[in-house]
Amino acid sequence: MNTFTTMEIKQSIFADNDQDAERLRQELKQEKTFLLNLMSSPGAGKTTTLTQTIAALQDEFRIGIMEADIDSDVDARAISKTGAKVIQLHTGGMCHLDADMARQGIRGLGTKDIDLAILENVGNLVCPAEFDTGAVKNAMILSVPEGDDKPLKYPLMFQVCDVLLINKMDVLEYFDFDLEACKERAKKLNPDISVIPISAKTGEGIGAWADWLRQEVKRWCAGE
Amino acid sequence: MNTFTTMEIKQSIFADNDQDAERLRQELKQEKTFLLNLMSSPGAGKTTTLTQTIAALQDEFRIGIMEADIDSDVDARAISKTGAKVIQLHTGGMCHLDADMARQGIRGLGTKDIDLAILENVGNLVCPAEFDTGAVKNAMILSVPEGDDKPLKYPLMFQVCDVLLINKMDVLEYFDFDLEACKERAKKLNPDISVIPISAKTGEGIGAWADWLRQEVKRWCAGE
Numbered sequence: 001m002n003t004f005t006t007m008e009i010k011q012s013i014f015a016d017n018d019q020d021a022e023r024l025r026q027e028l029k030q031e032k033t034f035l036l037n038l039m040s041s042p043g044a045g046k047t048t049t050l051t052q053t054i055a056a057l058q059d060e061f062r063i064g065i066m067e068a069d070i071d072s073d074v075d076a077r078a079i080s081k082t083g084a085k086v087i088q089l090h091t092g093g094m095c096h097l098d099a100d101m102a103r104q105g106i107r108g109l110g111t112k113d114i115d116l117a118i119l120e121n122v123g124n125l126v127c128p129a130e131f132d133t134g135a136v137k138n139a140m141i142l143s144v145p146e147g148d149d150k151p152l153k154y155p156l157m158f159q160v161c162d163v164l165l166i167n168k169m170d171v172l173e174y175f176d177f178d179l180e181a182c183k184e185r186a187k188k189l190n191p192d193i194s195v196i197p198i199s200a201k202t203g204e205g206i207g208a209w210a211d212w213l214r215q216e217v218k219r220w221c222a223g224e
Numbered sequence: 225m226n227t228f229t230t231m232e233i234k235q236s237i238f239a240d241n242d243q244d245a246e247r248l249r250q251e252l253k254q255e256k257t258f259l260l261n262l263m264s265s266p267g268a269g270k271t272t273t274l275t276q277t278i279a280a281l282q283d284e285f286r287i288g289i290m291e292a293d294i295d296s297d298v299d300a301r302a303i304s305k306t307g308a309k310v311i312q313l314h315t316g317g318m319c320h321l322d323a324d325m326a327r328q329g330i331r332g333l334g335t336k337d338i339d340l341a342i343l344e345n346v347g348n349l350v351c352p353a354e355f356d357t358g359a360v361k362n363a364m365i366l367s368v369p370e371g372d373d374k375p376l377k378y379p380l381m382f383q384v385c386d387v388l389l390i391n392k393m394d395v396l397e398y399f400d401f402d403l404e405a406c407k408e409r410a411k412k413l414n415p416d417i418s419v420i421p422i423s424a425k426t427g428e429g430i431g432a433w434a435d436w437l438r439q440e441v442k443r444w445c446a447g448e
Contacts, residue, residue: 041266042349042378043370070350072376093380095319095350123377125266126294126319126348145369145392146267152296153347154266156317168369171398 003080006073006088007108009101017131021099024106024134033111034217035102035119037135039157042123044143045167047075048200049209050120054082056210057116061217064114066105068097068122075120085109096127099134116217125150129157136220143168144177151185158186163194163212170199227304230297230312231332233325241355245323248330248358257335258444259326259343260437261359263381266347268367269391271299272424273433274344278306280434281340285441288338290329292321292346299344309333320351323358340441349374353381360444367392368401375409382410387418387436394423 028035040046047067054063064085067076076088089105091097097105102119109117119135121128140161142150145168151158158164164186166179183195194212198205252259264270271291278287288309291300300312311333315321321329326343333341343359345352364385366374369392375382382388388410390403407419418436422429 041347041370042374043265043367069377071379072373074373074376093354095348122350123265124319124348124350126346127351130317143267143369145367145395146265149296149298150266152298153293155295171369171395174395174398 004076004086004088005108006076006090007104009089009091009094009097009104017098021132021134024099024103025136028111028134028136029220029223031111032221033114033117034220035106035117035135036213037119037121037133037138038141039121039128039138039161040123040141040143041125041146044123044141044146045200046120046123046141047078049141049165049167049198050079050118051082052200052203052206053118053210053213054084056206057214058082058084060214061115062113064109064117066109066117066119068105068120070094070122085114091122095122095124096131097121097133098131102133102135115221125154125157129154129160137162137216139163139165141165141167142182144172144175148178148182148185151182151189155189158189158193161190161193163196165209166195166197167200169197169204170202228300228310228312229332230300230314231328233313233315233318233321233328241322245356245358248323248327249360252335252358252360253444253447255335256445257338257341258441259330259341259359261343261345261357261362262365263345263352263362263385264347264365264367265349265370268347268365268370269424270344270347270365271302273365273389273391273422274303274342275306276424276427276430277342277434277437278303278308280430281438282308284438285339286337288333288341290333290341290343292329292344294318294346309338315346319346319348320355321345321357322355326357326359339445349378349381353378353384361386361440363387363389365389365391366406368396368399372402372406372409375406375413379413382413382417385414385417387420389433390419390421391424393421393428394426
């Protein structure tokens with residue numbers, strides 16, 4: 001039996017997504033709900049990272065998760081086991097979410113009892129980077145097996161994110177991945193990006209990531 | 225000094241991509257050039273697999289590679305070291321290639337001296353699956369670290385491919401990846417898909433993959 005709702009998300013009717021995203025952010029500010037947009041390639045570890053994030057912060061914040069997928073509810077099932085509120089969004093083949101789609105999800109989740117809402121975007125390093133979802137902050141995960149050259153190849157994603165989590169640090173020794181080179185490439189594209197190496201599997205670095213997110217959520221909910 | 229050309233690919237003018245793809249396939253048939261469309265997530269190992277493929281088949285076929293990227297020429301540089309003919313295609317932010325874009329690449333590469341042309345599509349499991357490039361066959365790479373649940377989450381990609389290469393088999397023991405479950409999920413979506421486990425790093429399985437591709441190229445060039 002599923003403990004979550006599945007919503008079919010409709011394509012947006014708004015011509016100006018940037019304007020609509022700004023409007024959603026203002027709504028969220030009034031509702032004192034922080035929205036994080038989490039992006040990555042398929043299989044970089046978004047759902048496992050979310051499970052760890054929920055465990056680290058669920059005593060401090062009321063957390064709600066939106067799982068966006070083209071199909072399936074694999075991730076929503078995994079998240080529902082954590083006890084956090086979760087909703088599955090089906091994008092009907094769409095390769096990204098925009099602000100209106102994020103709003104549909106937010107309304108489905110409800111903001112009244114939620115301090116921290118996290119949108120797990122569709123696994124894709126290209127299209128989601130082009131659409132402001134109305135999130136307060138954008139986070140991305142790059143996993144070690146994907147390679148340290150990804151900032152060179154998908155620059156926009158690294159430019160729009162506030163924080164870069166480098167995941168699967170537990171397998172670093174089995175891959176040709178130069179952590180410093182990767183950081184340098186990301187910082188060259190986006191000097192303000194925070195880079196936090198983690199392993200969602202072992203828990204390495206999750207404390208530093210939770211610290212970053214805690215500070216941002218508190219600041220937003222305090223109206224700063 | 226670069227030993228390859230970089231082309232800026234323009235957006236297509238054709239309304240009906242399926243029709244245009246069929247037209248491109250007919251042109252390729254007359255020119256006795258086989259076009260393979262290779263797709264995967266970012267970092268699944270397309271370029272390393274291509275390097276191995278070239279090494280395995282370059283004594284038998286004249287090979288030309290088209291490297292499609294949003295930005296950078298990292299992959300074209302790597303491929304140019306193999307001695308194969310290579311051209312870098314810049315998509316100007318586009319998340320996929322369609323038939324007209326593939327044709328622009330093919331014309332840039334030239335078919336006169338090419339038996340086997342391979343298009344390395346943009347790293348993306350979503351959008352490239354929706355556009356027929358005019359290729360004779362579609363191949364995809366799923367790498368072990370991405371997880372065995374990907375057929376459930378990106379079904380269309382598995383449905384449109386003729387062959388699935390499961391890459392990074394050399395690190396199988398460090399990941400929770402069930403090879404049989406993955407195969408079963410792919411076959412459920414697409415009973416005709418060939419599944420070949422490989423390691424582009426160690427060379428494991430490259431022989432079986434080269435056998436598959438050799439047979440397809442020979443058949444096409446013989447006009448079958």
